[in-house]
Amino acid sequence: MIEIKHLKKSFGAHHVLQDVNLNIEEGKVTTILGGSGSGKSTLIKCMMRLQNATGGQILLNGRDITKEQNPMRLAALRRHFGYLFQEGALFDSMTVGENVAFGLKYLTDTPLEKYPAIIQEKLAMVGLKPHVAELNPSELSGGMRKRVSLARVLAVNPKCILYDEPTTGLDPIMSDIISDLILEMKKRLGVTSVVITHDMHSAFKISDYIAFLYEGKIMMYGTPEEFRKTDNPYVRQFVDGSSQGPIQMKLMKD
Amino acid sequence: MISSIGKLMINWMTQLGEATNMVRSVLFWFTRARFEFKQFINQCVVIGVDSFAVTAMTSLFTGMVLALQGGNTIGNIFGDPIYVGTLVTFSLIRELGPVLTAVVISGRAGAAVTAHIGTMAVTEQLDALHTLGTNPTQYLVIPRMTAFLLSVPILTLFSNLFGVFGGYLVAKYALGIPGEVYMSDVTAFMGVKDFMHGFLKSFVFGFLVATVCCYKGVSTRGGAEGVGKATTGAVVTCIVMILVLDYFLTAILTAFGI
Numbered sequence: 001m002i003e004i005k006h007l008k009k010s011f012g013a014h015h016v017l018q019d020v021n022l023n024i025e026e027g028k029v030t031t032i033l034g035g036s037g038s039g040k041s042t043l044i045k046c047m048m049r050l051q052n053a054t055g056g057q058i059l060l061n062g063r064d065i066t067k068e069q070n071p072m073r074l075a076a077l078r079r080h081f082g083y084l085f086q087e088g089a090l091f092d093s094m095t096v097g098e099n100v101a102f103g104l105k106y107l108t109d110t111p112l113e114k115y116p117a118i119i120q121e122k123l124a125m126v127g128l129k130p131h132v133a134e135l136n137p138s139e140l141s142g143g144m145r146k147r148v149s150l151a152r153v154l155a156v157n158p159k160c161i162l163y164d165e166p167t168t169g170l171d172p173i174m175s176d177i178i179s180d181l182i183l184e185m186k187k188r189l190g191v192t193s194v195v196i197t198h199d200m201h202s203a204f205k206i207s208d209y210i211a212f213l214y215e216g217k218i219m220m221y222g223t224p225e226e227f228r229k230t231d232n233p234y235v236r237q238f239v240d241g242s243s244q245g246p247i248q249m250k251l252m253k254d
Numbered sequence: 255m256i257s258s259i260g261k262l263m264i265n266w267m268t269q270l271g272e273a274t275n276m277v278r279s280v281l282f283w284f285t286r287a288r289f290e291f292k293q294f295i296n297q298c299v300v301i302g303v304d305s306f307a308v309t310a311m312t313s314l315f316t317g318m319v320l321a322l323q324g325g326n327t328i329g330n331i332f333g334d335p336i337y338v339g340t341l342v343t344f345s346l347i348r349e350l351g352p353v354l355t356a357v358v359i360s361g362r363a364g365a366a367v368t369a370h371i372g373t374m375a376v377t378e379q380l381d382a383l384h385t386l387g388t389n390p391t392q393y394l395v396i397p398r399m400t401a402f403l404l405s406v407p408i409l410t411l412f413s414n415l416f417g418v419f420g421g422y423l424v425a426k427y428a429l430g431i432p433g434e435v436y437m438s439d440v441t442a443f444m445g446v447k448d449f450m451h452g453f454l455k456s457f458v459f460g461f462l463v464a465t466v467c468c469y470k471g472v473s474t475r476g477g478a479e480g481v482g483k484a485t486t487g488a489v490v491t492c493i494v495m496i497l498v499l500d501y502f503l504t505a506i507l508t509a510f511g512i
Binding site: 045048049050071072075078079081082083085086087089090091092102103105106107152153156 | 279282283286373374377378379381382384385386387388389
């Protein structure tokens with residue numbers, strides 16, 4: 001289990017995360033909802049220590065990720081996670097196959113001759129044909145990039161996958177395919193998933209638990225059913241995707 | 255006005271501190287992580303081999319113009335263009351060889367390094383390295399830094415040879431100095447210390463260009479515009495710092511009798 005306690009993150013005078021408290025259940029999909037600029041990506045980047053928290057704790061099996069200063073031990077802690085970047089972050093100087101195999105070299109002891117089989121296995125797992133391994137990332141569509149990126153994450157068998165807006169910028173059908181993939185990874189591999197999104201359709205489909213991040217704090221945490229029925233006007237407005245409500249009023253006041 | 259100067263100073267100091275941190279990180283990972291030999295070889299090709307023609311051309315014509323200007327001036331003063339070979343060789347080996355090579359490499363290979371790492375930074379590829387068991391220092395900076403440290407002195411050596419050869423062509427065919435006289439002038443006053451003077455400079459310049467260009471790349475923010483700014487900033491910083499550092503290095507090395 002990952003426990004986030006009183007997490008704070010500021011950029012100068014801008015306090016993005018003010019007091020985030022959240023427990024991520026093992027083997028479940030936890031979705032973090034929030035508007036643009038609400039700090040969702042910052043939160044999972046702090047979990048991966050791609051950004052340093054200003055205060056608070058992120059406990060991974062009791063060890064605080066935010067306090068680890070030794071680069072070697074930090075690298076070891078990061079191995080627990082896989083990170084699916086919003087735009088894929090594929091290495092454009094390498095082929096798709098080389099991208100998928102990249103982590104094997106650094107995170108596993110897999111012999112070199114097994115790489116081709118693993119590349120094909122992981123590409124198949126995300127629904128891509130074998131010939132894709134020979135392509136360059138620049139030749140891929142948005143949906144394919146995300147799937148290749150997921151294959152790269154899966155190749156190193158992480159215990160927890162952090163998805164940064166996996167469906168953003170994709171057409172509805174591809175969004176649904178990606179959502180199905182997230183569910184499949186949970187069922188087949190039993191991985192813990194943390195998904196950052198503002199796509200309500202996807203959130204309701206994939207989530208075991210949803211957390212709503214607003215003004216640097218978790219305003220509501222619950223099951224998708226609880227979110228569907230909630231009377232909280234902030235959450236209600238976000239779930240309904242309405243321009244009228246307290247969130248807009250708050251923006252106007254600011 | 256004062257606040258602007260203050261902000262500029264703080265900005266410079268911050269960048270200096272961050273660049274120093276990067277060097278510290280290079281030393282940390284250099285001894286603890288596997289050396290990316292394939293990356294190193296690739297970078298030796300990009301930084302060293304691909305820059306060979308442009309540095310050779312630059313030095314050849316520098317040597318030629320030094321011989322022409324020197325020969326004419328000495329001829330006007332003393333009546334004969336004497337010690338042209340000495341003038342060309344000293345100027346090149348102690349000063350112009352290391353400086354011009356470093357300037358040309360910073361404009362060619364340095365800019366490419368900053369643009370490449372910078373593009374990776376703004377597309378989250380540097381973050382991706384952290385998530386896949388390595389890090390930008392180990393995977394990108396160390397191979398480039400070692401390739402710069404190896405390539406710049408070697409290119410400087412070739413640059414010196416081409417410059418002396420350029421001087422030879424002008425001395426022989428434009429100034430009418432016999433080839434044997436020019437070559438004996440080249441070696442007459444040249445000692446190991448003079449060679450070391452230039453070599454040490456080229457090594458320091460290689461380190462400088464590598465540090466500035468890698469740091470500017472890693473710290474790039476703000477999309478395509480940021481990459482452009484970082485690349486321009488890297489080249490300008492390199493050129494200015496090479497020229498400034500050249501003076502202080504000359505003063506220090508001379509004080510030590512080198």
